[in-house]
Amino acid sequence: MRRSDLGEFEEVVLLTVAALSPGAYSVAIAEELEQETGRPVSTGAVHAALQRLEQKGYLRSEMGEATAERGGRRKRFFTVTALGGRVLNEVHDVRTRLWDRIVPTIRLEWR
């Protein structure tokens, strides 16, 4: 279990990459997160998280086409690796199990 080395923000970014795949790159991720959370997210933070995730082997990147908006610079597209997928699943499983245990209690209180 390497659960401990996945930070909260990293986890969200990793999830976003999975969600946006195959068109996941830093700007798209930042915009997506801003929309979802309603808070400003800087590309710097996203970029740093992506870098770390790539170093850990959860992400893989490749250069894409150059686009005009970027001043002729290329995008770096990210995809989740098999390891990254497994980690996401584990995280998801842990959360689900925990949710499964607390759901009845909540219902009980409501009643």
Place this chain on the structure above:
Amino acid sequence: MIRLPSRKFKTAAADGRQSALFLEGQFAPTAAHSLIHSFTLSLFHSLLMTPPRLADRLLTWFCAPHLREDVLGDLHERFALRAAREGVGRARRQYWRDVLAYVRPEFIRRPEKPHIDDYPVPNQVLMFRNHVKIALRSLKRHKVYTSLNVAGLAFGLTCFLLIGLYLFDELTFDQQHSRQARIYRAIQHKKTPADEVTVAASSYNISEQAPRQISEVENTARLVRLGRANITNPANKHAFQETVTLGNKGLLAVFDFETLDGNGKAALDEPNSVVMTEEFAQRLFQTSDVVGKTVFLDFIPDKALKITAVLKNHPRNSSFDFTYVLSEETLKGLPRFEQQTADWLSQSYQTFFLLKEQADPVATANKINTLLNANAKPEAGTSVSYALQPLADMHLHSQHITDGARNGNVQSMATGTLLYLRIFAIVALFVLLIACINYMNLATARAANRAKEIGVRKASGAFRSHLIGQFLTESLVVTVIAFVLAVLVVNLLLPAFNEFTNKALSLGLRTDYRIWLLAVTALVLTSLLSGSYPALLLSRFSPLLLLKSVRFSNRRDLSLRKSLVVFQFAISVVMMVATIVLYRQVRYANNKDLGFNKELLLVVDINSGKVRNGAATIQAEFSKLPAVKQVSVTSRVPGEWKNIPLVKIKQDGSTQEPKTAYILGVDEAFNKTFAVQLLKGRTFAGLSDSSSVILNETAAKALNINEPSDQLIDIPAMAFGGSFMPVYETNQSFKARVIGIVKDFHFQSIREKIAPMVLAYQRNPVTNIDYFTSRIDGHDIPATLAAMNHIMTGIDPDHLLEYHFLDDQLALFYQEDQRRETMLIWVSLATIFIACLGLFGLATYAAEQRIKEIGVRKVLGASTFSLTALLSGDFLKLVLIANAIAFPVAWWATNKWLEEFAYHIEVEWWMFLVSGIAAIFIALLTVSYQAIKAATVNPVKSLKSE
């Protein structure tokens, strides 16, 4: 607008400019708008529609270069999005915040290694490593070329290193003394009406008085080699016949002979002191711990001589070769010594002056001449003057200087020949240069093979400097391999080379650093020289030309290479002719009828007074030995290795100028023992003939004597290597009757014309007997020698047997020629080898160039043989031209050399023929490999590709 990802455009400033241009392009009005309008718009855009330029600049400053593309791209894209969504102003403010969010270590930290995506800026070491790798690969792939190149260069370097070692040794002669720059040798120039002599000697008084009376002279070293004497160790009666050298106290003060034991500076101050070398101490005492021990010399038997110091053995590059030195003080007071030292004009001592700092040698020499003229008055017509020779010049610049200051029995000091050194140096450089040129040849010949490689490299961005670097690295790798090989070969060859040159050279870790410096310089220069041409040539072509496989041929190049091959072969042919001529001449010299029979003549030296006095008894005993056929007693022998004395002769009463002749003291048995033919008259009959002489034909002719009829001849003067002096002190001449004439015989090297020779009876006023010569049969020579030794020790128990075989001694005359012959053989082999390498390169090149032509010819039906003949024919022409150049040169050179010999062979036509045919044969052998290979290639292969 598409931007190529090129690192050239990735600089910070360029990035801003690019994006500005881009925006301009997007929104800029078309050409219909006015210029002013477009200007304001673009200004507006560049100020407001773009991200803040300062922020970009800040970012490019702190952000790691390999991340810039990602980061800037993200920021700009987001800026564009925000500008569209929320307006430019907010976007710009947001931009600043975003930029500042990048201020974190992971964006600032520069990568340790160049990132794979970052265009690597190759550093020198990396490039070099890559070049070496590529070089090794390409060398490994073309094994034949590699071995040819390595062999050629290794060969050149071996020659260069061997000769370099030799030259270094010769040029550093006598430089081991700390004050060598201030040491000068006195050279006396004496001119008499009859002759002129330049002798490396001075009189005792000059050497003694100069430091006292001339302020520039600080000290004097003086030595004289007195001749050979028995030196005895009284403890075990060990005795050795060694040259005794007499030295003054200055000898050890002026020179720095390394001392092993004892006081090396003051060891010759006292009378009865002896200084010896370690090697001699070992021989005499079996130990070098001999300081304080006593030795005896046979000519001063009453004096016990104390050993005061032991010197280290002389280095091989020292002109001094004495084994022991007797202090001059020992002989002071002896009447003979006083008499010898009185004359200011004599040439008795080898003298070295130590001059003061900054003293001018010419001015000093003038002062010495003034000193001489103040004290001595030479005879009318005779003049004597001194010059000073620097110590460093002694070894190589003494060809015309006689080594005086020695007894006639002592060999003169060995000197080197500057001419040979020059020739050696030229040969060394030449061989190395040719090896380099051959490398160039092979490399350029292979250019076609490598054109594609070079083209691809250029197309993918290699600069010319990279290619030059690559080819130079390749030649460096080849040269380094060749160098290592050469050092190994040199070490293998050195024992034989040392024996040949009589030196103790070595090339190892302990060798003088200057030699290694020279070697490494040679290595670097060789690799630069051999790599430069291909590097510059091959990197010059445009990549398009190279990839289109256009065959580039350079006419001028080819003719240069051809003339080089002609040159090499011409030299080889000259060498071959010279080798043949030299070989024939040496054989001729050794087999020539010398006028006497030199086979099985055993010469035994007379080394003591007792033996000389008992000569008659010994001669009688010798002749009783079963192996001995005849015995003769003489003063010198034909083929003499020491000086043969000269005399002046003329017919009695004649007024003509006296002739110069050699003189030999012989006995009754001379003619029979040596098998010298008597033409007229009779031989000596005994003591009654003590004032009779026999002449050789040449002498008889010079004196106009046809029949020996007891005519009287005058012998007024004699000379033992130096100048003439009267035979009798009373100035009378020795008058002798001519009783016979013998056929001319060669008593000297056949370089010399047979000179007039006077055979006097063994008891005569000029010569002393010095040898027993026995004609023996060849059985059991050791037993004969043992018997002779027994007879001689019966007369003198201390006598040491010293013997020579006359034919061996005669062969020594031609030893130098034999040595030259060996050298010539090696040099001619070397030049042939190198010429073949050059030819091979050229043949490869030609075959490569004409591969299409050969293919077409084959298709049209040419046979392998005719094609081989076609390809070889071109080279045959070159070798024939080389022969045409070589023959006259060889003819001239060999004739010039043969003129040195008074008696020599003739240069004959077959010698040229043999050499020429050999050269052609070797050349064809070299070329045919490539020719046959080219001729047997399947034409489909050579024609299908274009």
